[in-house]
Amino acid sequence: MGRITLDKVQKKFGEVEVIPPLDLTIEDGEFVVFVGPSGCGKSTLLRLIAGLEDVTSGEIRIDGSPATNLPPAKRGLAMVFQSYALYPHMSVRKNIAFPMKMAGMDQAEQERRIAKAAEALNLTDYLDRRPGQLSGGQRQRVAIGRAIVREPAAFLFDEPLSNLDAALRVGMRMEISELHAKLQTTMVYVTHDQVEAMTMADKIVVLRAGHIEQVGSPLELYHSPRNTFVASFIGSPKMNLLTGDIARSHDATTIGIRPEHLDVVESEGTFVGRVGVSEHLGSDTFFHVHIPQMEEPMTVRAGGEVGLRHGDTIHLHPQADKIHRFDDRGLRVA
Amino acid sequence: MATEHSRSSARLMIAPAVFVLLVWMLVPLIMTLYFSFADYRPLRATFETWIGFDNYASFLTSSSFLSSIGTTLWMVGSILLITILGGVLLALLLDRPMFGQGIVRILVIAPFFVMPTVSALVWKNMFFNVDNGLFSYLFKFFGAQPFDFLSQLPLFSIVIIVAWQWLPFATLILLTAVQSLSSEQLEAAEMDGAPALSRFWHIILPHLSRAITVVILIQTIFLLSIFAEIFVTTNGAFGTRTLTYLVYQRVLESQNIGLGSAGGIIAVILANIVAIFLMRIVGKNLDN
Ligand SMILES: Nc1ncnc2c1ncn2[C@@H]1O[C@H](COP(=O)(O)OP(=O)(O)OP(=O)(O)O)[C@@H](O)[C@H]1O
Ligand SMILES: [Mg+2]
Numbered sequence: 001m002g003r004i005t006l007d008k009v010q011k012k013f014g015e016v017e018v019i020p021p022l023d024l025t026i027e028d029g030e031f032v033v034f035v036g037p038s039g040c041g042k043s044t045l046l047r048l049i050a051g052l053e054d055v056t057s058g059e060i061r062i063d064g065s066p067a068t069n070l071p072p073a074k075r076g077l078a079m080v081f082q083s084y085a086l087y088p089h090m091s092v093r094k095n096i097a098f099p100m101k102m103a104g105m106d107q108a109e110q111e112r113r114i115a116k117a118a119e120a121l122n123l124t125d126y127l128d129r130r131p132g133q134l135s136g137g138q139r140q141r142v143a144i145g146r147a148i149v150r151e152p153a154a155f156l157f158d159e160p161l162s163n164l165d166a167a168l169r170v171g172m173r174m175e176i177s178e179l180h181a182k183l184q185t186t187m188v189y190v191t192h193d194q195v196e197a198m199t200m201a202d203k204i205v206v207l208r209a210g211h212i213e214q215v216g217s218p219l220e221l222y223h224s225p226r227n228t229f230v231a232s233f234i235g236s237p238k239m240n241l242l243t244g245d246i247a248r249s250h251d252a253t254t255i256g257i258r259p260e261h262l263d264v265v266e267s268e269g270t271f272v273g274r275v276g277v278s279e280h281l282g283s284d285t286f287f288h289v290h291i292p293q294m295e296e297p298m299t300v301r302a303g304g305e306v307g308l309r310h311g312d313t314i315h316l317h318p319q320a321d322k323i324h325r326f327d328d329r330g331l332r333v334a
Numbered sequence: 335m336a337t338e339h340s341r342s343s344a345r346l347m348i349a350p351a352v353f354v355l356l357v358w359m360l361v362p363l364i365m366t367l368y369f370s371f372a373d374y375r376p377l378r379a380t381f382e383t384w385i386g387f388d389n390y391a392s393f394l395t396s397s398s399f400l401s402s403i404g405t406t407l408w409m410v411g412s413i414l415l416i417t418i419l420g421g422v423l424l425a426l427l428l429d430r431p432m433f434g435q436g437i438v439r440i441l442v443i444a445p446f447f448v449m450p451t452v453s454a455l456v457w458k459n460m461f462f463n464v465d466n467g468l469f470s471y472l473f474k475f476f477g478a479q480p481f482d483f484l485s486q487l488p489l490f491s492i493v494i495i496v497a498w499q500w501l502p503f504a505t506l507i508l509l510t511a512v513q514s515l516s517s518e519q520l521e522a523a524e525m526d527g528a529p530a531l532s533r534f535w536h537i538i539l540p541h542l543s544r545a546i547t548v549v550i551l552i553q554t555i556f557l558l559s560i561f562a563e564i565f566v567t568t569n570g571a572f573g574t575r576t577l578t579y580l581v582y583q584r585v586l587e588s589q590n591i592g593l594g595s596a597g598g599i600i601a602v603i604l605a606n607i608v609a610i611f612l613m614r615i616v617g618k619n620l621d622n
Pocket of ligand 1: 036037041042043044192
């Protein structure tokens, strides 16, 4: 069980309001990802849920019962920190056992759970090592192991993968997703990486300056972003946002076209420009196209085989039904 | 990377420093060694260059030797205990955000800047003095008999004085150690359900163990040679005669330079044994 409800939760540090009153419900068993740019309050929100920060006003409920004033240990939540926060002087076994030892669990049960967690996380061979003798990925797994054995109502992750290299990050991402599928426990995951958000989440919460900009499934956010901020934040490479005459011709202040929704045509394209930098990924090629009447270059996704070079002229045509329209306040126009 | 060339030039460059250090240490050491085998009593005008190990034998067999070792151990041990316990507590307190933090920290460090002689005199005359010491007023205020610390509890009084001087040192080293503990580790422990006392015991104390060994090592080396505090307060009377003080008395009060030198050499040997012992513990602790 792990249904977390935030009711008008507000957080101020002194005079500075980091989280304006905010409502959010996290359903039992859901994988919820908080994304947003650096400093938008993701960690603060997670720490409010964990109980490591006190709310200024509002209420937090876990499984329906008020948790606003409960100390962290009493909330039944487990947290995995960005720096792993392992205890350096204890062996892996002792690290994993620590929360159970604090709970006064009996020895045999502790052993059983350690063995199970070590098995699940591939740590069996490392149980007697110190954290200092492990690689980054192994340390991360120990931190997760320490969280699992408590059998918490929900897991809280604060950018757990940001200290790992790219390849390892992809691997750990899958492991965490798999763990979620197996345990079916609520997970709240903070990241500033929209790829992590898109690949792992059941539900994404996009934050900006403490405000919730949009809540929805990854595909909802991709297909119908509520405003220009969400539109440019979700999706990689970023959506092209165009203003001016072209937007007015669509009855909007701003229109957005994703790089993958622009077709390269032989001639008579809606946009004509010059190819700037191109990024060849093999499967795809991303062109940055300079169009005379626009300040920003447009990004276009083409197949891997398109033979255009720097300086060539390119014709582009947007797929008409994939154009996003936004009004003068940046909100989506249906 | 040290090439053959850079290594030899490095040796050349540190040579003067090593030379000065060697002369500085070796000359007094050799002179002490030389005197320790001689019967040298200037006031009686005796000077016999070689009497073998007589001085050593009489220093080691005198009853004051064993009691001085006991006194030294007691003194160093209790000062270490007080400074480590007090230092950990103060470091934890000073780590908390509070009003006027900078000034409070400077005030805490202040006793370390006071010369040992001066601080001993201040304690003797302004705190421990029976007639007009601060403690006497305090006792009288509560209607109790003033207590003569220096003659009733001489060893304890000296321990207090020296611990007061060294507390800032311990606090300072331990404070930097406390500050280097990542707050995420403490938060993780808090989430893991560890109450404050368990957090101290399982997280903070192990983190401090390295700093504590360093404090013990450095303080022991300095505390073995406490002198001014004893000289100023009790003059070595009432069971406050440490090994260092005994050596001083043999040389200057009994004017027996040979005997005192032998005592000095014995003290050097004992101090080295303690140092080697401590270094091994520290080395072990610093390894992991
Ligand atoms: N203890 C604090 N005291 C004062 N301000 C704070 C404190 N903690 C965080 N803040 C401020 O709150 C805002 C949100 O911080 P937070 O750590 O939640 O950001 P974040 O979204 O996690 O960013 P990042 O992706 O860089 O980790 C920041 O502007 C930060 O300066
Ligand atoms: Mg953060």
